[in-house]
Amino acid sequence: MTAGHRREHDLLGDRDIPADVYWGVHTLRASENFPITGTPISAYPHLINALAAVKEAAARANQDLGLLTAEKADAISAACREIREERLLHDQFVVDVIQGGAGTSTNMNANEVIANRALEILGHTKGDYRELHPNEDVNLSQSTNDVYPTAVNVATIIAVRELLDAMTILREAFAAKAEEFREILKMGRTQLQDAVPMTLGQEFSAYAVMLEEDECRLAEAVCLVHEINLGATAIGTGLNAPAGYAEAARRHLAAITGLPLVTAANLVEATQDCGAFVHLSGVLKRIAVKLSKSCNDLRLLSSGPRAGFAEINLPPVQAGSSIMPGKVNPVIPEVVNQVAFEVIGNDVTITMAAEAGQLQLNAFEPIILHSLSESITHLRAACVTLAERCVSGITANKETLRASVENSIGLVTALNPHIGYLAATEIAKEALASGRGVAELVLERGLLPADRLMALLRPEVIAGTGTATGTGAA
Known part of the structure; x- marks a missing residue:
């Protein structure tokens, strides 16, 4: 010990660590x-x-198997x-999210913080690793190569659940607008050209259905992430983990997190394969693409206010120009x-990182996590944000929408079965040439x-509103 510091040792030698921090020499070097x-x-x-949950589960499994005393297991768990x-000590997790070493720096940061806090709980000083050690005790029966992927899986599941909740909020906002606008006629468009009439409600209903489809796909994709490799240790063979450890650790982790986690059938495969992340990222890209398309529509439909479509009004949330x-x-x-x-860019990164894995381990999970x-x-x-600060406040310009239907030659398509194709064609030609309305x-x-x-x-007749607003499937 020196004034304000403690000395710690690792493979490369001794380093002075600030006495008040909970991380140690491995975290310092990282x-x-x-x-x-x-x-x-x-x-x-x-x-x-998730890292704390994994370490607690490991401590309890090691206690069950007689490898860790109850005193140490209790301190680590606490x-x-x-x-x-309580989200205590989160500020002690200081290593950069992108790192070499397949997540070893993250694992060691967790080991050191938990060990030093456990030492305090036991009545010892930080750095007194003779009493409780980051590797020998907190990391017992583990490797970065099963701890880090398992923690990433658990963290991802929780985050995806929050995303699903947010998607539900947005879907319900679109659905509410679909109901509000259900009787407002407008012109549908294909290739930015007038097509046939529809209702504004149908247009917004489509956005809700698109989100509903993606919620289903995301819920399916995250199921794959519930498979973990805890107990695999270095490459999947379970070296240095006693018989029964993988199941005991999984059981404790499932109890701690409340998640229906399962141990991979083949831990060698699970330790090197990042396919579940690639699949999940692909679904996130699908969500992003469709959400962006919907936003493109909102921007186009609200363009104006005088020289654009001006069919809907987005709620004004801030001044738009420093000069206009x-x-x-x-x-x-x-x-x-x-x-x-x-x-979409992140999906490319995840794809390349998953592909870059070699032999028994993928060293690039930090960038996948990030x-x-x-x-x-x-x-x-x-x-x-889109639900609360945009969609919920959208209003319709009913007069503009009505005029677009009355003046569009697309209206003649709806009348075609009743007046005949030849007459409909003549009406369309004259309407286009004269600027007069079809009706x-x-x-x-x-x-x-x-x-x-x-x-x-x-x-209800011209837009088929009794049949065109149901739930889709894709």
Whole structure:
């Protein structure tokens, strides 16, 4: 000990550690070696809580098997519960999220913090590893190669559940607008050209159904992440873990987290295969693509207010320009678009990292964790923001929408079965050339009586609202 410091030893020699911190020499070296993002692993609280859950489960399994005394197991568990339940010491998890070593620095950061807090609980000073050791006790029967992937799985499951909740909020916001707008006619468009009439409610219902489909796909994809490799140790053979440890650790971890975790049937395969993350990332990309498409539509439909579509109004949330007075921009859909771009890029990163694994281990799970966490948490925030600060406040410009239907030659398609194709073609040509409305020309030519025409132009008839708003499946 020196003034304000304690001395710790590792493979490379001795280093002085600030006396008041809970991390140790391995964490110090990792902090020096990986000044990459400036983002410490503490920025991912789900990961820190998951690491604490894994370490507590391991301690209890080791106690069950007679490898760890009850006193040590209790101290380790108490430290882990403080981290998980009270979020204490999260600021002590300081290594950069992107690191070499397949997550070893993260695992050692956890081992050291938990060991030093457990030492305090036992009445000892930090760094007194003769009484309780980061490797010998906290990491007993474990390897980074089963601890880190298992913690990543647990953290991912919890984060995905939060994303699913956020998607539900957004879906319900779209569905509420679909109900509100159910009788408002408008023109549908294909390839940005007038197509046939529909209701604004149908348009918003489609966005809700798209989200519902993706909720189902995401719930399916995350099921694969419930398979863990805890007990595999270094490469999947279970070296240095006693018989029964894998099942005991899984049982304790499932109890601690409340998750239906299962041990992989082949731990050698599970230790090197990142396929579940690739699959999950692919679903996140699907969500991002469809969400971005919906935001593109919102921006287009609200374009204007005088020289654009101006069919809907997005709620104004901030001034849009430093030079153009009165300008309001669709900033909420725009930020969601940008999140979608990020998720798509993250999917490429995850794909390459999974592919780059060699032989019995993938050393690149830190970048997978980083990319996956960013995609999930940013999508969650984007869904809630879009729902609360945009979709829930959207209003319809009914007069603009009505005029677009009355003036569009696309209306003639709905009348085709009732006036015949040749007559419909002539009406379309004249309407396009003269700028007059289809309904006006149909009445002028006596092709349909007024009451019959009005009946055919009712929303439930012209837009098929009784059959076109059901749930999709994909």
